Amino acid sequence: MTINSTSLQATGAHVTSRATSRLMGVAILIALLGAPLVLDNYYLHAVIISMIFLLPAHGLNLIVGYMGMLSLAQGAFFGIGSYVSALAAMHFGTPFYVNFILAGLVTGLIALPLGIPALRLRTYSFVMCTLGLVVIGEAVAKNWVGLTRGDMGLSGVPQPVLGFGAHPFTVTTITGYYYLYLVIAVLMTGLFYALVSSPAGRSMIAIRDNEIQAEALGIPTWNYKLVVFTISAAFAGFGGSLYAHYLTTVSPLTFQMFYSTTILIIVLGGGAGSIRGVVVGSIVFVAVSEALRISPEYRMVMYGLMLLLLVFWLPNGLTPLIDRGLAMLSGARK
């Protein structure tokens, strides 16, 4: 069951020196901050989409990379988050940050009771069960017409309103979205880092590596699994909220396999268990294909080939390649 005995091993070890990583991080941040000065709106749009997908990918990374389980339900929670956020904004006119937090909380609360039966299952059963959650989520979104307006979806989701006191401010431009979502993506990545580098994160890794031993050491494995499942759903819900307010429409299409697959590819392709892997993964697999205007069909073929590549030749995703690149850079610096 544990993933570490498999070829899809999570890469936790830091090969590069901390200074190099930090330097790279700062360089990337500066590049991202300055991007709107150089890139035109279409490329900014591509980066925005990849920042949206980064959040559910972080969530999935927590399950796959730190708990060693394979879940396909992330797309469902992404969809639930987008509906929650859209409905809150449309019915109650709440400001953006309230919708955003609400989307994460409600999605987490929905995931909690679903996790109790699902997490009792292992390997194939768990994967099939999580897939079932997506299908049932889609059925609910399509058929609960009173709330979701069925196949028509919800259109006219308000753009993010950042209300500070008496001067509410609505984000309308691509550049505005870019900076807002960049701030959120950086904050959420920071939160994720804090989570996995805390003692709780180390307990998760212990459960991934040897569940029985972890239990014997006094780690409440069941509680951890449930909490991780909930948190990962909450991350997906946050991402869904960003998606709803960016596209300003929400529809049952969000429950299609496309989303779950994309999120899975970001995590596994980038490298499960590695934050920078997932960040790079979201840029490579979402931003690049969005920027190159690759049609969804070709993109899916590409993802499919990538999955085969991962299984047979690149079990750790892109992270080892990044590390090697960084090592070469730091070597060149000396």
Next chain:
Amino acid sequence: MTELLIEQIINGIVAGSVYALVAAGMTMIFGVLRAINFAHGEYYMLGTFSAWYVITKLGVSYPVAIILAVIITMGIAAVIGRLVMQGLVTAPFQSGVLATLGLSLILQNLIIITFGGTYKIFPGGWLEPVFFGDISLAWQRIIIVLVTIGVFVALEFLVQRTRMGKAMRAVSQNTACCLVNGIDIERVVLGTFVLGGGLAALSGVLTGPINVTVYGGMGEAITLKTFAVIVMGGMGNVRGTLIAGWILGIAESFVAGFIGLQYRDAVGFVILIGMLMVRPTGFFSVQSRF
């Protein structure tokens, strides 16, 4: 009321036979490979597409198209089996999930790229109705049920009485002992996989005239329903699969008839999750038996 009930049950058995044909291949592949084939519905789609292609573009008749479609799909399955599935023999379960998920994406979208994403109309089939009292039934539906029963009898014979079947049972029980006894696991895996692909294709061609539409994404829905069937039947249990297919078919047609058509596709998954919770070995399994 009773007529409606009987009609629902018959419709359910027809739909269930289709699921059972697809699921038989998947459950056998699970038996020998211990891998869930997420791409299995794509062979159903490939079968339907090949038949659609040879009928509309080459102008062959429907019976010939059935044979051609099964052969074409088995050819494709043989290539994929050789390149991918054989590599999964020693791989852990995640690899199986990811590789077959990848295959499903590739097959489905290559078809959409090649033939376009629009819905196509399936030509041919025997749709003349037969009357049993007040109930009319298209020939095609009767044929589907009869073919399915025939296939399952043949499978039972194959698994229980032939060398190939013996090898399949051996591989599903203990791979190390197979190696010791000189059973070529990779060959058994390839054989099972091609057979399973062929059955899925057969199922696709036979339902083509009833479903009428042909499109690239049609396999995905079938894959998902097949999960419910193989779990109910007991993973690796061929006989149980037929009964489980019928149970799912009848349950779906009752839900569609008495609750609402839109809920039909969720039935399979509700059953799946329920089964996994309550009785993960399936209804009929002593163990995951072959």
